[in-house]
Amino acid sequence: xxxxxxxxxxxxxxxxxxxxxxxxxxxxxxxxxxxxxxxxxxxxxxxxxxxxxxxxxxxxxxxxxxxxxxxxxxxxxxxxxxxxxxxxxxxxxxxxxxxxxxxxxxxxxxxxxxxxxxxxxxxxxxxxxxxxxxxxxxxxxxxxxxxxxxxxxxxxxxxxxxxxxxxxxx
Amino acid sequence: xxxxxxxxxxxxxxxxxxxxxxxxxxxxxxxxxxxxxxxxxxxxxxxxxxxxxxxxxxxxxxxxxxxxxxxxxxxxxxxxxxxxxxxxxxxxxxxxxxxxxxxxxxxxxxxxxxxxxxxxxxxxxxxxxxxxxxxxxxxxxxxxxxxxxxxxxxxxxxxxxxxxxxxxxxxxxxxxxxxxxxxxxxxxxxxxxxxxxxxxxxxxxxxxxxxxxxxxxxxxxxxxxxxxxxxxxxxxxxxxxxxxxxxxxxxxxxxxxxxxxxxxxxxxxxxxxxxxxxxxxxxxxxxxxxxxxxxxxxxxxxxxxxxxxxxxxxxxxxxxxxxxxxxxxxxxxxxxxxxxxxxxxxxxxxxxxxxxxxxxxxxxxxxxxxxxxxxxxxxxxxxxxxxxxxxxxxxxxxxxxxxxxxxxxxxxxxxxxxxxxxxxxxxxxxxxxxxxxxxxxxxxxxxxxxxxxxxxxxxxxxxxxxxxxxxxxxxxxxxxxxxxxxxxxxxxxxxxxxxxxxxxxxxxxxxxxxxxxxxxxxxxxxxxxxxxxxxxxxxxxxxxxxxxxxxx
Ligand code: SF4
Numbered sequence: 001x002x003x004x005x006x007x008x009x010x011x012x013x014x015x016x017x018x019x020x021x022x023x024x025x026x027x028x029x030x031x032x033x034x035x036x037x038x039x040x041x042x043x044x045x046x047x048x049x050x051x052x053x054x055x056x057x058x059x060x061x062x063x064x065x066x067x068x069x070x071x072x073x074x075x076x077x078x079x080x081x082x083x084x085x086x087x088x089x090x091x092x093x094x095x096x097x098x099x100x101x102x103x104x105x106x107x108x109x110x111x112x113x114x115x116x117x118x119x120x121x122x123x124x125x126x127x128x129x130x131x132x133x134x135x136x137x138x139x140x141x142x143x144x145x146x147x148x149x150x151x152x153x154x155x156x157x158x159x160x161x162x163x164x165x166x167x168x169x170x
Numbered sequence: 171x172x173x174x175x176x177x178x179x180x181x182x183x184x185x186x187x188x189x190x191x192x193x194x195x196x197x198x199x200x201x202x203x204x205x206x207x208x209x210x211x212x213x214x215x216x217x218x219x220x221x222x223x224x225x226x227x228x229x230x231x232x233x234x235x236x237x238x239x240x241x242x243x244x245x246x247x248x249x250x251x252x253x254x255x256x257x258x259x260x261x262x263x264x265x266x267x268x269x270x271x272x273x274x275x276x277x278x279x280x281x282x283x284x285x286x287x288x289x290x291x292x293x294x295x296x297x298x299x300x301x302x303x304x305x306x307x308x309x310x311x312x313x314x315x316x317x318x319x320x321x322x323x324x325x326x327x328x329x330x331x332x333x334x335x336x337x338x339x340x341x342x343x344x345x346x347x348x349x350x351x352x353x354x355x356x357x358x359x360x361x362x363x364x365x366x367x368x369x370x371x372x373x374x375x376x377x378x379x380x381x382x383x384x385x386x387x388x389x390x391x392x393x394x395x396x397x398x399x400x401x402x403x404x405x406x407x408x409x410x411x412x413x414x415x416x417x418x419x420x421x422x423x424x425x426x427x428x429x430x431x432x433x434x435x436x437x438x439x440x441x442x443x444x445x446x447x448x449x450x451x452x453x454x455x456x457x458x459x460x461x462x463x464x465x466x467x468x469x470x471x472x473x474x475x476x477x478x479x480x481x482x483x484x485x486x487x488x489x490x491x492x493x494x495x496x497x498x499x500x501x502x503x504x505x506x507x508x509x510x511x512x513x514x515x516x517x518x519x520x521x522x523x524x525x526x527x528x529x530x531x532x533x534x535x536x537x538x539x540x541x542x543x544x545x546x547x548x549x550x551x552x553x554x555x556x557x558x559x560x561x562x563x564x565x566x567x568x569x570x571x572x573x574x575x576x577x578x579x580x581x582x583x584x585x586x587x588x589x590x591x592x593x594x595x596x597x598x599x600x601x602x603x604x605x606x607x608x609x610x611x612x613x614x615x616x617x618x619x620x621x622x623x624x625x626x627x628x629x630x631x632x633x634x635x636x637x638x639x640x641x642x643x644x645x646x647x648x649x650x651x652x653x654x655x656x657x658x659x660x661x662x663x664x665x666x667x668x669x670x671x672x673x674x675x676x677x678x679x680x681x682x683x684x685x686x687x688x689x690x691x692x693x694x695x696x697x698x699x700x701x702x703x704x705x706x707x708x709x710x711x712x713x714x715x716x717x718x719x720x721x722x
Binding site: 003004007008011049050051052053054055056057058059060061062063064066067068069079081082083093094096097098099102106127128129130131132133134135152153155 | 325328334342343345369370372374375376377397398399402405406417418421423425468481484485487488491498504505540543544547716717718
């Protein structure tokens with residue numbers, strides 16, 4: 001237990017501190033985001049992530065939004081297990097044929113109004129996989145999309161920026 | 171003591187080939203494309219299961235099994251099998267580490283279009299179970315005697331008679347869903363109930379379906395059903411020029427982008443006879459080890475988190491983020507995508523960069539060691555991870571598991587050691603092996619591998635050759651028609667096997683990729699038996715398999 005305490009004290013708060021270039025931006029964008037979330041979503045914005053066929057690269061960066069550097073919960077943003085609670089849907093990947101139905105059902109299960117964000121080049125335009133018997137390409141080929149975030153994969157900072165854009169539009 | 175080992179190698183080397191030659195006589199042919207460490211044979215399809223028996227007896231493992239449609243060459247279909255065979259059978263303490271090197275034996279068998287079938291290998295190798303379901307699903311080639319003829323990766327609503335990897339199936343073939351249904355394995359009896367989970371899971375993870383039969387909290391059976399993220403990658407390779415394949419290979423499984431791009435490039439270089447300049451070879455290893463560290467850090471944290479110990483997740487994901495940020499700063503991409511290209515590496519490193527990585531390794535090593543002590547000394551965490559999700563050595567060997575999952579069950583499997591691709595032939599990796607096969611040992615193998623990767627990175631930086639990371643006179647990939655190439659890489663999950671084949675005009679004809687998850691998913695089904703349902707996430711995370719790499 002003492003070791004844990006020491007480690008915690010030794011680490012201190014890393015959020016927004018260590019590498020200034022990226023973090024200053026996170027702070028500015030994050031605070032703007034926090035304001036929007038407070039105003040429009042009663043202090044709490046909930047995201048449901050749906051992998052519709054991704055290579056998992058986008059998931060890694062979405063995960064990183066929760067690491068201590070970005071810690072997106074401090075802006076009132078958190079991820080939910082159920083689409084029923086979701087304000088925002090993060091959809092990744094080209095939509096695979098085998099996920100088409102599950103994607104539609106999950107999007108349908110989220111209450112209106114909902115914001116669908118196509119995360120990554122694949123979701124935004126089909127990316128490296130294109131369209132084929134197995135891949136339907138961009139997410140908008142299957143469900144309506146509100147915001148597209150380019151990048152392969154988009155960085156956590158880009159994702160937080162995109163969230164600001166998404167809630168600003170709602 | 172050295173001399174007898176030496177002899178044993180020679181005897182054994184003669185043995186496998188001799189036994190095969192004696193058994194099959196004229197039926198067995200050796201390809202002139204065989205080379206050091208890779209023997210390419212051909213044998214009638216009817217004999218392949220007998221060859222499999224012989225290879226198994228000499229300690230071989232079925233590493234991959236796939237089909238090709240050779241109609242562009244004026245032939246018909248073909249079955250390929252790849253066996254990893256130890257030069258010396260694992261014979262207890264006497265087998266010295268230097269002799270623990272594998273060879274690959276590839277066997278090609280013609281399969282007629284009029285009767286597309288061959289006798290199953292499932293009687294000898296459990297891994298064939300899913301390989302052959304994939305061959306049936308994508309080529310319509312039947313494996314006679316296979317206990318399970320359900321489709322795999324192909325879902326039940328795909329159009330009948332549509333076999334995407336056949337040459338007469340266009341990549342954008344119209345897709346009309348049919349009304350198929352999938353026969354699940356059922357459990358019956360008093361108190362037995364079923365829990366279906368997925369494809370969309372509760373977290374930020376890839377999709378797949380799991381079906382548990384349980385009594386009370388205890389898992390009686392787990393049936394996986396995957397294929398949800400099948401994107402037609404193997405077919406897509408066939409429509410791309412050789413120069414663009416590395417980019418796609420780097421997106422087979424985003425967490426293994428370096429490893430997959432490397433396996434693909436090594437296969438293409440093998441096929442086309444390309445040489446990589448020494449600096450390119452060593453930089454590739456640097457990227458591969460950085461990828462290993464980043465994934466191990468993130469996963470050890472995530473495993474602890476699944477046992478409700480969020481502290482380690484926070485700490486380790488911080489360390490992971492540091493590695494990714496330095497990647498971005500030095501090489502331009504956090505996950506190192508597109509750094510590995512045919513002929514070498516697309517990014518280089520100057521003296522300042524080398525210094526930055528050295529400093530990073532010092533800091534990482536110190537911080538990591540403190541966290542390891544915390545992991546090891548936390549009783550409530552140990553209570554969850556020790557003796558949970560056990561895969562015994564026998565089960566691991568029977569299933570042919572690869573990577574850290576095999577090593578946690580006492581099986582030597584590190585391709586950096588057992589089939590050392592350059593520069594690992596000079597780096598001398600020390601292989602991490604543990605023996606209890608539980609969640610804890612899967613974590614410990616990864617802890618030891620982080621340490622070893624830190625050591626390797628320091629050594630790579632110290633020995634980094636000068637010159638260019640890419641061939642100075644440019645690159646052209648012009649393989650002979652029909653030429654094949656094999657790339658074997660130990661990614662952070664384990665052995666990746668990539669095989670490429672040039673068509674009659676020298677363009678891509680077939681690319682086969684065997685991600686470690688294609689065999690290791692079988693291990694998870696076994697690991698959870700007898701465990702309680704709430705420990706499933708923990709077991710699952712301790713393997714952290716790729717769905718995308720499996721589904722392709
Ligand atoms: S955008 Fe890139 S990282 Fe994201 S799913 Fe597509 S290939 Fe993977």
